[in-house]
Amino acid sequence: MFPPRPQPSPPPRVVITGAGIITGLGAGWKKNAEGFRSGRTAFRPVTLFETSHQRVKLAAEVDLPKEMPRTSLSVRQLARLDRASALLLLASVEAWQQSGWEPSDSIPMVLGTTSGGMPLGEEYVRQAVKHPHRHRRQPTRAFQYQAHSQSQIVLDALGLGGPVTIISNACASGACAIGEAWNLVRGGAVDRVFTGGYDVLSQFVFAGFDSLQALSPTTCRPFDKNRDGLAMGEGAAMLALETLESARKRNAEILGEIIGYATTIDRHHLTQPHPEGNAAFTAMTEACATAKVSPADIDYVNAHGTGTPLNDSAEAVAINRWAGTRAATLPVSSTKANIGHLLGGAGAVETVACLMAMQGQWLPPELALETPDPLCQFPLVSKPQEASLTTVLSNSFGFGGVNATLILRRWAA
Amino acid sequence: MSIFVTGYGAVSPAGWSAADLQKVLAAGIPLPVQPLDRPGWEKPLRMRAVPVPPDKPAFLAHPRLRRSSAITHYAAAATLEAIKNIPPDTSRRIGLIVCLQSGCVQYTYRFFEEVLTNPATASPLLFPETVFAAPASHLAALLENSPRVTTLMGDPATFAQGLAVGADWLRQNYVDIAVVVGAEEINWLRASALWHLEHAAIISGGAGAVALSGDGSSSCGVELGLITQPRSYGAHWSRGRAAAAVRAELGGRDDDLLCDGLGNSPRVDGPETAAWRDWTGPRVSPKRIFGEGLMATAAWQCVIACAAVAKREHSSAIASLVGCNQQATGVRFQACGAPNDSRNICA
Numbered sequence: 069m070f071p072p073r074p075q076p077s078p079p080p081r082v083v084i085t086g087a088g089i090i091t092g093l094g095a096g097w098k099k100n101a102e103g104f105r106s107g108r109t110a111f112r113p114v115t116l117f118e119t120s121h122q123r124v125k126l127a128a129e130v131d132l133p134k135e136m137p138r139t140s141l142s143v144r145q146l147a148r149l150d151r152a153s154a155l156l157l158l159a160s161v162e163a164w165q166q167s168g169w170e171p172s173d174s175i176p177m178v179l180g181t182t183s184g185g186m187p188l189g190e191e192y193v194r195q196a197v198k199h200p201h202r203h204r205r206q207p208t209r210a211f212q213y214q215a216h217s218q219s220q221i222v223l224d225a226l227g228l229g230g231p232v233t234i235i236s237n238a239c240a241s242g243a244c245a246i247g248e249a250w251n252l253v254r255g256g257a258v259d260r261v262f263t264g265g266y267d268v269l270s271q272f273v274f275a276g277f278d279s280l281q282a283l284s285p286t287t288c289r290p291f292d293k294n295r296d297g298l299a300m301g302e303g304a305a306m307l308a309l310e311t312l313e314s315a316r317k318r319n320a321e322i323l324g325e326i327i328g329y330a331t332t333i334d335r336h337h338l339t340q341p342h343p344e345g346n347a348a349f350t351a352m353t354e355a356c357a358t359a360k361v362s363p364a365d366i367d368y369v370n371a372h373g374t375g376t377p378l379n380d381s382a383e384a385v386a387i388n389r390w391a392g393t394r395a396a397t398l399p400v401s402s403t404k405a406n407i408g409h410l411l412g413g414a415g416a417v418e419t420v421a422c423l424m425a426m427q428g429q430w431l432p433p434e435l436a437l438e439t440p441d442p443l444c445q446f447p448l449v450s451k452p453q454e455a456s457l458t459t460v461l462s463n464s465f466g467f468g469g470v471n472a473t474l475i476l477r478r479w480a481a
Numbered sequence: 482m483s484i485f486v487t488g489y490g491a492v493s494p495a496g497w498s499a500a501d502l503q504k505v506l507a508a509g510i511p512l513p514v515q516p517l518d519r520p521g522w523e524k525p526l527r528m529r530a531v532p533v534p535p536d537k538p539a540f541l542a543h544p545r546l547r548r549s550s551a552i553t554h555y556a557a558a559a560t561l562e563a564i565k566n567i568p569p570d571t572s573r574r575i576g577l578i579v580c581l582q583s584g585c586v587q588y589t590y591r592f593f594e595e596v597l598t599n600p601a602t603a604s605p606l607l608f609p610e611t612v613f614a615a616p617a618s619h620l621a622a623l624l625e626n627s628p629r630v631t632t633l634m635g636d637p638a639t640f641a642q643g644l645a646v647g648a649d650w651l652r653q654n655y656v657d658i659a660v661v662v663g664a665e666e667i668n669w670l671r672a673s674a675l676w677h678l679e680h681a682a683i684i685s686g687g688a689g690a691v692a693l694s695g696d697g698s699s700s701c702g703v704e705l706g707l708i709t710q711p712r713s714y715g716a717h718w719s720r721g722r723a724a725a726a727v728r729a730e731l732g733g734r735d736d737d738l739l740c741d742g743l744g745n746s747p748r749v750d751g752p753e754t755a756a757w758r759d760w761t762g763p764r765v766s767p768k769r770i771f772g773e774g775l776m777a778t779a780a781w782q783c784v785i786a787c788a789a790v791a792k793r794e795h796s797s798a799i800a801s802l803v804g805c806n807q808q809a810t811g812v813r814f815q816a817c818g819a820p821n822d823s824r825n826i827c828a
Contacts, residue, residue, distance in 0.1 A: 069645035069810075070484070070708035072652065121601045140716065173717040182613065184634070193593055196673055200521025203677065210674035214582070216635045216807040220715050229717025231710060231808065233642055234634040236581075236613035244631065248646075255649065272593055275600040276608035333630045335622045338545070339609045467609060468618030470630060 069231075072257055079254040081327075083479065085320040086167030086308030088159035088264075089420045091407040092128030092301050095158055101424040106452055107435040109406050111288075111299055116151075116187070117271035124283040127269055128301035128408035130155060137161045139225035150212055152185045152268040153221040155413075159264060159304035160222045167308035168320055169260065171227025176258055177219060178233045178249040180241030180265035181412035184215030187270045218266070228262070236412070238466030239372075240331070241265055242305070243415025243474055247329035249309050250474075259314045265416035266304030273411070274300055280339065282376050290373030290402035291380050291448050293439040298374040301408025305416035324423045327459070328359025328475030339467050340378050345386025347471045348372075348463065352390040355473035361459060363394040366475075368431060368455065369446075370418050370462040373402025374409055383463065384443040391446065401449035405434035415464035419474055426457045426478040484648045484693050485700035485817065486791070487658065489784045490562025492555040493687040494529035494771050497538075498562060499784050502689075502771075506785060511770050514683055519669045526672040529685040529772035531555065545622040548606065550588050552581075552666035553616040555688035555777070557623055560660050563690040567658060567699060576629040576656030578643040579617040580663045582636055582775040585610055586671045616664060629655050636804030637663070637742065637779035638711055641812050644691065644783070645708050651695040663780030664688035675773060678805075679746050685772030689780025691787060697817060703790045706797065706815040707731065711808040723809035724756035724801075731799050731811045738789045738798040739764035740782040744773060753803040763795070775805075786814045 089096065092110025093103030103110070110128035119125040132154055136146060139161060149157070156179075169175070192209040195202060211217055219232045237244045242265025249263035267273075277283050277300065284297030315322055332354070334347035341348065356362060372383055388395050403421045404410075410417050425432055430453065437450040458478050465471045491498065494512050495505035505512065516525035531551070540546055540557050556579060564575065588610040595603040609615060614632045621627040629650060633639050640663045647659030665671075665686050672684040693705065709730040712723035733739065741757060743750045743766045757764075767781045768774075774781065779802050786798035797815040804810075 069642070069710055070648050070705055072645075072649065075652070121599060123601070181634075190593065192674065193590070193670065194597070196670065197520060197594075197597070200519070206674075207677040210677050211806055214634075214636075214806070220713070220807070223713055223715040223717075227716060229713055229715060231642070232635070232713050233646075234639075236632045236634045237617075237630075238612055238614040248631075251649070251653075255653065257649075271600070272589075272596060272611075275596040275603050276592065276611070278600065279603045279605040279608050281605070331629060331631075333618075333621050333627060335618075335625070335627075338615060338618055466614060467612050468614035468632075469621065470614065470618075 074256060076256040081312040081325060082250050082253045082309055083312050083315050083325045084307050084323045085310055085315050086163040087323055087420050087423055088162030089305045089417060090130055090155055090158045091303035091417055092130055093407055095133060096162055101428060104403055104406060104421050104424060104432040105428060105430050107406060107433040116269055122278045123285055124278055127299060129269060130302050140227055141225045148208060150185045150188050152266060153218045155268060155304040156218050156266040157221055157225055159306040163306040163308050164226050169308060173229030175228055175260050175262055176230040178245045178261060178263040179219055180235045180245035181215050182236055182238055182241055182267055183270060183273055184218060185213040186272055187268060189213035190270060190272055237470035238468050239411050239414055240464040240466035240470045240472040241412035243464035243472035244331055246307060246416060246419055247331060247472055247474060250326045250329050253309055253311055260310040262308055264306035265413045267302060267411040267413045269300060269302040284375055287436045288375040288405055289436045290375040290405050290434060291384060291441050291444050292437050293441045295375050295377060295380060298376055299408040301410045303410050303413050303417055305413060305420045322479040324426060324479050325477045326474060327477045328355040330354035330358060331470060331472045334469035334471055341382040341465060343382055345382035348383055348386035348465060349390050351471040351473040355475050359475040363391040365459050366461050367457045368460045369398060369400040370422050370460060371400050371402045372463040372465045373404055375404060381443055384441060388445045395445040398446045399431050399449050400446045401432050401434050403432050405436055415472060418462050422460045422462050422476050426460060429454055429457055431455045482652050482695055484651060484695060484705040485697050486691060486703035486787050487694045487699045488563040488566050488692040488701055489787045490559040490690045491781055491784045492531055492558045493781060494531055494685050496532060497534045497558055499788060502781060503788050506765055506767055506770055517669055517672050519673055526669060526676060527683045528667055528672060529683055530667060531687050540623055543623050545619050549619050550585050550610055550666060552585055552664050553619045556616045556662045556664040557620055559688040559690035560620055560662055563660055563692040571626055573626065573658060574656045575624050575627050576650045576659040577617055577620050577627050578646050578661045579632045580640050580643040580776050581613055581634055583665055583671045584613045585615055586668045587666055590668055590670050636807035637776050638802040638804035638808045638810045640776060640779035640783060641708050641802050641810040642711060644812060647693045648705060651693060659693045660690055662688055662690040663776035665775045665777045679749055681746055683772040685774040687774055687777045689777060689784040691783050700817055701791045702817055703787050703814050704817045706813040709811045711810040713808045721752040721755060724752040724803045727809045727811045728756040731813055733799055735762045736795060737762055738795040739801065740786045740798060741766050741801045742768060742782060742803055744768040753801060783812060790814050790816055
């Protein structure tokens, strides 16, 4: 890790040769692409934990398949697989298979998550409090709730042994993971990185957002004038990133290119963005600078767009300011209207949604949008539509203030 | 590009400074153990707690830190100590890399206790403080000039990854100073989880911070020599093989100081003990004196290594970071200008 390899000049282009996704819309590229394109929503009553005392009772739960894909995991590991590991594994296997990579002990993994295996932590606490002398499964829970336990499942399943970096920058974690992975390849540290993000629904986090009255008691409508909160979701997305040279050498199918990334910090408040969206503005501006593009080159913005009054107004102001005259014709939407807020998984899943949109040449609509917030000087995508997309921008902003922006480009063979 | 250490800081059961940490370590006598109540049990768990600071830290007056958890206080104190010799300059960009394993467990338990009682009345003041990113956010607000901030999670070896991230941020010119902080706080839940894995463990809390810079003129006489490639445990690397590979990569001379991660558990310590069995040079084992502080322990190991080189007690010092359940790695700090051992440079 240090001293690092010399930085190549110019930096290599970084392409995506594998993508895997699982959300409330379903498992895999096809179901999610169909869902995002049509604007289907995945919200339903929560079944994973008790919500009778909560204000809100809906979320975008994932239906896990009855059988997990065949990997190198042992029967024992599969029997002990927790929900977070299962989500991450499903996305990982899809991305891995698509990439065509071989097992290796040198491919690093960079992951984003906010709460790892939180449901196991909850089980640990419940048992420790209610039955303090009952130890059954407690050692397993004490280990498996930690985020690096989920990463080890992926390492063992795919035959990997490289270093794992786990980033926990709240809701920007997934985007930061992909951005830092991009930095690793671009900076010459490695030729390939496996990266993405995940998070699982848990009572702790659900109750947390409900306590803040951040959850929508009606319908999640990002950028709607009458929006009243976010909806929770769960899922994972993984990407195989490599240098263009490496991909070409293998004749790999290229799904897209990451051309820009920036991260900034909003120090305004632990949970509230600066009303002018200063850090978001800087993240978008700096990401464009690294990508050597201007707002005029961006064809679509996948907004952080949680649906909370404060986030969306700050983000709208930031997009207006960053885009300038381009704002009037720049399509913007938030896929959180379809699958909810995936927290540490959000940035990764939304990156894959952008890849899908560029590949299919369509815009992901928010069908629930009724009255666009007049703050938005940009058109909001409210119905399915085709579009010519070459370069797209994806925003992710987190509790604590870390903001991240990724810029992707369509791959034209 | 050389990466220099410009300062270090620590909060530990020994006190609220790196000097306290070194003084108690030099005495070599394990700190007294205190009881930690566990609900439903007559026999308490065991801990070595951070003492109350002699004076209330001035940073607690900052609006963002008033409601924050102990882990943030420890991280803030260690960070401010690490950068105390850097001339105040508002244009200087300070990057923050906060490394955690258990994180904000005190507020997490308090909030979940309320959720279990009645989620409808769980406090909205507590929940934000449970987020892993909260300490980094508070620190960024405190320092005011941190353009780049991140939180890394993992076992204690993650602290070395934090140092590598800091070195990369300096190399890429994202920041002028990169402060890497490892911190943990104590509560009975974290102690009981540790107890399930090792009954003899004595939990502790605190923080350690190492400030890095690309500018040699602000160095405290120490530079980063080597960070080995982390070996992730699993099908490719058993903990024993990983520890041995790291030890081989770190090398070391007889006059180097080894800051190891050994405690008092033959089972947990086994792989690291075996890897360093042939070591004949001086060594210290801070965990035996201060307790199991997880990420804080890894940070203390690095702080102690830096201090040994800064005070010219050793020309080079090694921190062996054999994480408990994720990965193994190691760091070598050396006197500024010391030649790198090319055999040890990671390709």
